[in-house]
Amino acid sequence: MTGSEGLLVDVVWTNDKLGTRIRVALWLHSEVGEGNRFNKQQLRKAIPGIEQVDRRMRDLRPAGWVIKTYRDMASLGPDELYLEKVGTHIWEPGQRSVGLRTISGRLRREVMERDNHRCVRCGISAGEEYPDESGSHARLTLGHVTPHKHGSAAQLEDLVTECARCNETARHLTGVQLSAEQVWDRIQELPRREKTKLLTWMVADRRAATETEQIWARYRQIPAAHRDALKKQLGIALGSGS
Template identity: 60%
Template sequence: MSELGMTWRNESLGARIRVALWLREEVGEGGTFSKARLREAIKGAEQVDRRMRDLRPAGWVISTYRDKPSLLPDQLYLEKIGLPVWEPEHRAAGLRQISAKIRRYVYERDGHMCRRCGVTAGEGYADEPGTRARLTLGHVNPHKSGSGANAEDLITECARCNETVRHLTGVQMTKEQVWDQMKELPVQGKRELLAWMKADRRPLSAAEKAWGMYRQMSAAVREELEHDLEALMRS
């Protein structure tokens, strides 16, 4: 491809390449930018925020306000431009390929639900009416550049938690806010939560596991299962 075509404005290029070129051309090392500005430039690209994160394992250093306190919560700082992923020999640099077998295993292991907030595929968010969850895979340690693509390195997350946990979205809850929620729990709730903390996981009940599998079905099949369960309960 000619140098003229190797620009972020070329919509025939992949989103990761366009993001890298945009950062190089429009921001530059030492420059600041916002996700809103990036999304406005790379319109229509799927998961443009994730494509930006995919540059980090290729040596790109992009800091947030948590890394650099002088930044505002909605600002990002391009500290270093890494490998030129727009060049053919570097196209796959830093990309972690997750096999279909591992992907299926992790979803099944995690009960087909986000292990951070508990939402299942297609389920609506209580605090975002009209928005439904989409499941994806994230890394147990999202801040470890180049972390592996083995099952033990992966966790099922909804797209919203996947974004939030990387500190690339809005301001996070404070320790005090979380503690206020914990204090309001009844005694049994506190016991359960403490057990989950010590185990570093929340065990799923049989009903929760069935719910996660149910949410994977098509709308027509879910309707049939609902009717079948109603009939079973009446018998």
């Protein structure tokens, strides 16, 4: 990017005649930059007087922007965010609608219900800690079965539930990634029954949930006080031998 282009960006993000989503993208691009941290207070101060400005920031993710929270990175504070990747330059002509989704709250609930509130790729539930990344917890989102459908009026069959980590490309994953050879070595160590199960997941590109896992995912959706009550109730039931 040339110096003149940088100056243009610096001026444009302050233009309150632009849409909030575009202004947020411009501010992140010019004032934060890839590989840097920021917080919500800075964003609200930069673009004041806008309700739900945080949501407009989240709306950038379907356009290829990778913005991580403390749920994705254990090193971040509760109000900190990390701009890992600048996605589509939605302020450019012809790019302004990229990533916009017309997904209703009802459709979102239907997709989550169908997928048992679990990531169909790795099977993790909302709020669970990643087994290979201590301190980082899963955040569920919706992904498109066919990536090019981003921005379209998606239907139930076009969408799947994914955790934020699986929703991003492999090069954006956090944690140590194994090579194909290392994964194959582990596959070979599995008993034949487990290999057959794994192949079924590979073919379907999703991990099938057992009945127990489905109940676990539903359990995770209810309020904490109710979870505690059920936990005690099950403990009593097992203790009584019933």
